[in-house]
Amino acid sequence: MKLKSLVFSISVILLSGCGLAKEKQKYNADVIVNNGQVLTINSTMQIIDDGVVVIKDDQIIALGTVELLNQYQAPKMIDAKDGIVMPGMINAHNHLPMIAFRGLGEEGISNRLFAYFFPLESEMLSRELIYNATKLGTIDLAQSGVTTYADMYYHMDEMAKATKEVGLRAVLGETVIKFPVVDAKQPYGGIEYAKGFIEEYQNDPLITPAYAPHAVYTVSKEKLQEINKLSESYDVPVLIHVAEFPNEETRIKDPTQAKSPVEYLDEIGVLDERVVIAHGIHLSEHDQVLLKEADAGISYNPMANAKGATGIAPAWDMYRADMRIGLGTDGPMSSNQVDLWRTLSYAANMQRLKNSDRTIMVPEQVIEMATIGGAKALHMENELGSLEVGKKADIIIVETQSANMMPNYDPYATLVYQANPSNVDTTIVNGEVIMENRKMLTVTLDDIRDSVEQFESNIATFAKELSKKAIKSKSLMD
Ligand SMILES: [Zn+2]
Numbered sequence: 001m002k003l004k005s006l007v008f009s010i011s012v013i014l015l016s017g018c019g020l021a022k023e024k025q026k027y028n029a030d031v032i033v034n035n036g037q038v039l040t041i042n043s044t045m046q047i048i049d050d051g052v053v054v055i056k057d058d059q060i061i062a063l064g065t066v067e068l069l070n071q072y073q074a075p076k077m078i079d080a081k082d083g084i085v086m087p088g089m090i091n092a093h094n095h096l097p098m099i100a101f102r103g104l105g106e107e108g109i110s111n112r113l114f115a116y117f118f119p120l121e122s123e124m125l126s127r128e129l130i131y132n133a134t135k136l137g138t139i140d141l142a143q144s145g146v147t148t149y150a151d152m153y154y155h156m157d158e159m160a161k162a163t164k165e166v167g168l169r170a171v172l173g174e175t176v177i178k179f180p181v182v183d184a185k186q187p188y189g190g191i192e193y194a195k196g197f198i199e200e201y202q203n204d205p206l207i208t209p210a211y212a213p214h215a216v217y218t219v220s221k222e223k224l225q226e227i228n229k230l231s232e233s234y235d236v237p238v239l240i241h242v243a244e245f246p247n248e249e250t251r252i253k254d255p256t257q258a259k260s261p262v263e264y265l266d267e268i269g270v271l272d273e274r275v276v277i278a279h280g281i282h283l284s285e286h287d288q289v290l291l292k293e294a295d296a297g298i299s300y301n302p303m304a305n306a307k308g309a310t311g312i313a314p315a316w317d318m319y320r321a322d323m324r325i326g327l328g329t330d331g332p333m334s335s336n337q338v339d340l341w342r343t344l345s346y347a348a349n350m351q352r353l354k355n356s357d358r359t360i361m362v363p364e365q366v367i368e369m370a371t372i373g374g375a376k377a378l379h380m381e382n383e384l385g386s387l388e389v390g391k392k393a394d395i396i397i398v399e400t401q402s403a404n405m406m407p408n409y410d411p412y413a414t415l416v417y418q419a420n421p422s423n424v425d426t427t428i429v430n431g432e433v434i435m436e437n438r439k440m441l442t443v444t445l446d447d448i449r450d451s452v453e454q455f456e457s458n459i460a461t462f463a464k465e466l467s468k469k470a471i472k473s474k475s476l477m478d
Pocket of ligand 1: 095241
C-alpha cells in the first residue's frame, strides 16, 4: 500500500511538474482573439478557419491556428466564434466634424459646396463644435469597424484630442484655403496653424498630422508649392481634392495652368509620394500615369460621388494598374455615412456599370481596397491594412449570426453585400479593445448625448433659412 501510494504521489508531482513547465513555456501576450474565421488580407489573401490572433502592446505578435494557444497566454481572451476577424477598415477621405450637419441641405441644391457648405460652416463652426462632432463621428466609426480615417478639416488639434479619447487612429490634415475660416482669420492661415499641430502630434502613436490644401481651385500655385516644401521638411502627408468636378481645370485661375488638375500639380512640382488625392473622378490615362509615377495615393469615394452626381472614378483601371487606391466616404453631408459598409457595394457596382462588366471588382477585391488598399493610399501599408505579424493590432470582429448575415458561404460576399454597421461586434485599435460585444469601452454615446442635442438645436434654425437661399443659387457644375 505504502509503495503504491508513493508511486501515485510521485506521478502526481511529475505530472503537475510537467504541467507547470508547460505553463511556464507559454509566452505572455495582452489579448488573444480565437475561434474566428480570420481574413488576413496578406499578399495571398490567406483565410484561417478557427484562427488565433495574438496581440502584445500595439502589435500582432503571432497569427495562426488553434495550436498557438499552446504557446501564448493572455489575461484577455476574446472568443470570436461564428465571427469574421479582419483588419479594421480604413476610410481614406472624410470631413468628420460635418457629422454635425448630416441630413441638412438635402433639398436638391445645385451649387451645394459654395452656396450651402461654406456659408453653413462659416456661421456655425467653432472649436467646441469640432471637438464634440468628432467625438460623435469617431464613436460612429468605431462602432462600424473603421479603425483609421483620413480627414481634411479645421482645428485639427481638437479633432486629434477627441479621436484619441475614443481611441481611433487618424491622418488629420489641417485645411488650407484662400478665404478666412474658423481657425484662420487670414486667407491661407491654415499653413501657420498646421505648424503647431504637426509639431505637437508628429510622434503620436494614433495621430498622423498632415496638410490639407482644399483643392487646386481654392489654393494658389505659390501656396501649393509652399505646402509641398513644408510637407517635405516635416515628412507629412498632403491631402487634397483633385478631379472631383468635370470642369475643374477651368477653375484654376493661373495662366500657367496645364490641361488637367493632375497635370497642373505635376507641372508646378507638387505631385509626389506624400500626396493623397480625394475623388480622382475625371482622370485621363495620362493623369493616371502621372499619379502612378508620383506614387500618390487615391481615395475612391463612390457613394458620395453618386449622390453628388460628380461621376464615376476609373477605380478599376487604377486598381489593375497596382496603384495606391483605397475607399472613402467623403464628409457626412456628401454620403451621410462615415462607415464603409454601403460604400463597399457601391465601389463594386459603380465600376461594373461604368465598364459594363459584371465580372470585375469581386467582393474579395473590394475588401482588399477597404483595408490594405486604404493603407497603401495613405502610405501606411507597412503598419496597417492586413493581419500579419509585426503590424499594428487594428482588428475588427464581424458577427455572422444575425438574419442579414445568413447564410455565409463566402465571407467576402457576406461582408460586401449583406453586412451593415450593427454587425460589427468588437473593435481593437493599436492593441486596445475600444468596443466589445457592441459596447463602447472608451467614450459612450451617453457621454456625449447632451452636447449633440445642444449643437443640433443651435444649427437647425440657421440651416433652414440657408437652404431657402441656397436653392436659388446657380450651379458651378453647369
Ligand atoms: Zn472631401
